[in-house]
Each structure stands twice: as C-alpha cells, then as structure tokens.
Amino acid sequence: MTSLDHPNFKKHFAELLRTAAHTLIAMDGTMQIELVRTKQASHGDYSCNLALQLARPLHKNPREIANLLISALPVSPYLDKVEVAGAGFINLFLKNSAKQQFLRHILQNKDNFGCSDVGTGKKIQVEFVSANPTGPLHVGHGRGAAIGASLANILAAAGFEVSREYYVNDAGRQMDILTLSTWLRYLALNNIGIPFPQNAYQGEYVITMAKQIYRAHGQRYVHRPELLLDGLLEADPETIVHTDEQLDQLIANAKKILGQDYAYIHNFVLTEQLGDCRNDLMEFGVEFDTWFSEQSLFDNGLVAHAIESLQSKHHLYRQDGATWFRSTDFGDEKDRVVQRENNQFTYFASDIAYHLNKFERGFDQVINIWGADHHGYIPRVKGALQALGLDPSKLEIALVQFAVLYRDGKKAPMSTRSGEFVTLRELRHEVGKDAARFFYVMRKSDQHLDFDLDLAKSQSNDNPVYYVQYAHARVCSVFAQWDGDMNDLIETDMEVLSSSVELALMQKLIDYPDTVESAAKEFSPHLIAFYLRELAGEFHSYYNSTRFLVSEMPIRNARLALIASIRQVLNNGLRLLGVSAPDKM
C-alpha cells in the first residue's frame, strides 16, 4: 500500500502513526487511526487527533503525547514535516515531490485510477428500482435508479464483486389490477361498455396495450362480459367503481370468465411493462445482472419453504384465521401476517423468502435501495432474517427520499392519481440523461431533493453538470492544439509544478481514491458529485490563471501532465455516476 507504484499517503501516514503509538500504549490491531484532510493549508495536508484520543487512557496532556508520537514516527520518503497544533492535533505535510510523482501514477493507471481493493472481492448485491411493472417509471423511481447504479459502480471500483438486481413484483394484486384494467379497455374497444373503476389503472398506456391485443387477436378475448358484474349488482351504480372490495370482485370475476386466457393477458401486460421499464432504464444508463421474479419464489416453493422454516423455529402463530409472524420479538411494533385468512401469502411472506434466498445465493452483504416511505417495513424484514438465524446487519437498507420537480420556481404537479405523473422518460427527454443522472445524486440520498428543471437544462456555470463536463472539454480542447506525445508527459519532470494552485490541484487528485473509498463505505454517491464539482472548480481557476501551451517545453509538458491527470480523474468520476465526459461542448 505504501509502495510508490500504488501510493495511498493517507493510509501510509496512518501506519506511521500506528507504529509510533505502539511505543506508548498497547493497541490492538482493530483500533482505527483516523486521518483527516485539513481544511487549511497552514494545517498541512493531513491531520490526526490520535493524541487527543489517547489523552484519557494515558493520563497525559494531549500536546505532550503528540510530541512523543512525533519523535517515535518512523522515517518516510513522503513526509515533509510534522507539527503539533491546537489542542494536540498532529499535522502532517506531504512532500511536494510526492504530489508531483503522483501524476505519473494517475497517467499510468488511466481508467483504473481510483479503483482499490478495499472490498476484498466480497460479494455484494445491490437491489434497486424494483418498481411494480404496472406502468411507466416516474421521476421517483429515477432517483433510486441513479443512486443504485452509481453506488453499484462505486462499490465495484472499491473492489467489491457487485451484482445488480431488480426484484419484479409480478405476483401480486397490483398486477391483477393492471390485467383487469387492460381487459376492460380491450372490451371497450369491442364496444362493450363497462364502467372503468376509478381505482384501476387510468394511464394512456393501458389503452395502448388493449389496442395491441385487439389488433393481434380481434375479439378473441371478449368471452362473456355480462358476467363481469356478478356479485356487484346490488351495489349502487354510483359507487360500484370505488371500493377495493369491488375491484377484487371484478378481478375474481375476470379470472373466472377468462379462464386460461387470463394468464395470457396477465403475461402480455407484464412482458410489455417490463420491457418498457428495461428499455427506459437502459437509455438511462442503468442495467441489471438479474431480474428476479417474485412469482418464481412461489413456483419454486421458496415461500412455503421460508414460512415452514419460521414455523419450525416457533416464530409463527395462528390468530383470527391467519398466520402471524411474531416480529415484535425482534423489535417491530406489531406482529405481521404472513398468510391471510383466505390462505394467500402476503407480500411480506414472499419478501421473507426473497431475502432468505439472497443470502442462500452467497452474498456477503446485501443492499436494498428503497423509497423512504418504506422505512416502517425495515424492522419486520430484519426481524425475519434474524428469526431465520441470519445476521441482519448483512442487510443494509438505504432509504432514498423523493425528488420534487421545480419548474419556473414552482413545484411541478406530481399526482400519482389518475396517471398524472411525470415519467422518467419525460424527464430524460426534457433535461437529458447526463443532467438527470447528476442531479439525482447531487444530494445525500436520504435527503429530499429539489430538482430544478430549468437549472438542469441551462447551459451556464450555474449548472453543475455542465460545469464539470466543461472542465473536461476544456482540457480536451487544449490537447487538440498540441501535437506532442502523451508518453512524453509521463516521463517529464514534474518539479516545476510548484505554485500553490498546482500543489492544491495535485492534492485534490490524490484525494480521489479516498473519496471513492468513502463513497463506497458510506453508500454515498453524492460524495463523488461534490468531489467532481470541487475538482472542476479548481481546474477552471487554474485554467484562467495559467497558460499551458507555453514555449518552454519542460514547463509546458509538466502542466499538460497535470491537466491530463485532471481530465482522467474527471472522466473516471463521471463514469461512476453514469454521466458522459464530452470532448467538445
């Protein structure tokens, strides 16, 4: 880790301090020595509060401890000087030569720069989006998609073996409602007018699917629609289309009437919506390794298996005709039904089976990216894992808050009722993939996101996406006017890069791998977005203050080596976020 071909100065200095600390106190290997990048140049490049932390156990003045640590510090070719400051901070100064040499490391590693092996090849699964395939993805799903995809990229860069998964809810009531909705629209095309329930799917896409069926099969699925209202006749015609019970009755009737053909329509709408969703996500730069079917859990007996397993461990009981999981034993606020009075399993039951299956597939860690409205669901899922003898801490649930769209400074209407929502596709068409991907991850994921559509579209320095991309394009345009050989840059003497701006830029580049590592460790893609914004800012400033294509070759080549390194890091970071790095703008 500390060799020149793969230097991580932060870790290197931490090791030096660890060695020094051993001379003062017996430390177990698990004790973390935290180094922090300083905010002020006068505090050096890295700072450590170890002396302050040791003050209590050693019963000594922190500054005194700091001095003892410094005198016990092994020599290092990268360390310029060390100082004690403030209450007892140890400030470490990185040698300029170390910063300068680092550019070679970047230029040699190219696209791999920033990757590390901290994940040690552990198998990690990221499950995200997992929207019901009952209609187009909307802008809320978009954020989960952007965050999940970026996080998966970041984890892969940090050395995890990542698997991206979409859980397809193809077994539940919502799919039945969509199937019914489509069939009703289809009947209408055949001039059979049955009042369309308000709580059915209202969207235009349902009519589109009905037309497709009609075009392909004509009247084949008309059957006996007069039976559809069975059991509903006594209801008030005004309210017939309102309640859930009535909707369920309609579904039951449709299943009875259509028989085998129900499965056809069900399968058709599922395939259609899933295909649309997959296509939408692909255009958004989001792809999955696995599309996991909920229905397959039932077909393969995994739900029954999971429930039996809970049963054998005495975590289930019968009450009111239903089967309950005693989730209160595991911190949930109430027990939960896994099998209904009518013998049907609940969504929770299949979710237990799904999570059990995830760990049976051998993942060391599982991350679920959920909408924040599902937070109440966490205790029961973790509880179920614990009940099954699994370690619930291996399941990490990252909650994503919703994005609110703003247009002309006002909230854009976002009513999910009556199909009147902004779809992800519309957003992409309006602001473009790059802006959408970047804006979605610009905020900490568990924070609400105000998505300013006008800003995302604006071609100005106000727009962080263009700001970062523009920095990349600017470097490219410099190189377009240079006819030298990139290999010469790696060999060039970097010592001339000694201005404070240049040294700060190089330190910023050195920070990149640590940023990727933090983003992976904290599941925080927004750190990459912030980092890129800062790096681009420092570059633009450098660009305005300094000319690169000067006549003195040593200076020119060194400066080009620096901006080539910047371009490389901008490129690598943007790639993690799924944002393009254009050569020209």
Add this chain to the structure above:
RNA sequence: GUGCCCGUAGCUCAAUCGGAUAGAGCACCAGCCUUCUAAGCUGGGGGUUACAGGUUCGAUUCCUGUCGGGCACGCCA
C-alpha cells in the same frame, strides 16, 4: 395519537461516525475576453447550526424536552 427521519447564510445543500476560525454553489454588488472554449475566472458582504438544557478538553454531530416540517402506522404491494 405512536414510531422513524429532518431543521445549518436570503435560496439549494456540505461538513470525511465528537475536532481546529461551520464550508460550497445560487442570488446580490464590483471587476476580467486582440492569449489554449466567458458553458469560465477574481474580489466583497452575509451564521447564536430551530429553541432550551445536559454530557466533556471540545457538540452542527451524542442525550432530554419544546416548537416546526416530512414519512410510516393494512390479512395492500
């Protein structure tokens, strides 16, 4: 009503699991293009971190309470 999350500059947000003088961007004001892209840069004012206590060398961060906002509280998914 109960539980979870949140409250930081006029606005949108950071702050590397308790660290040094709380940082960016936008907005506002004043400047910079016969020079590699002005989609850029430079400088300036802006804060009792909602409020009140507590824990300690040290609190935006941890604990308690109050106020304000969001979400969740189904044999839905």
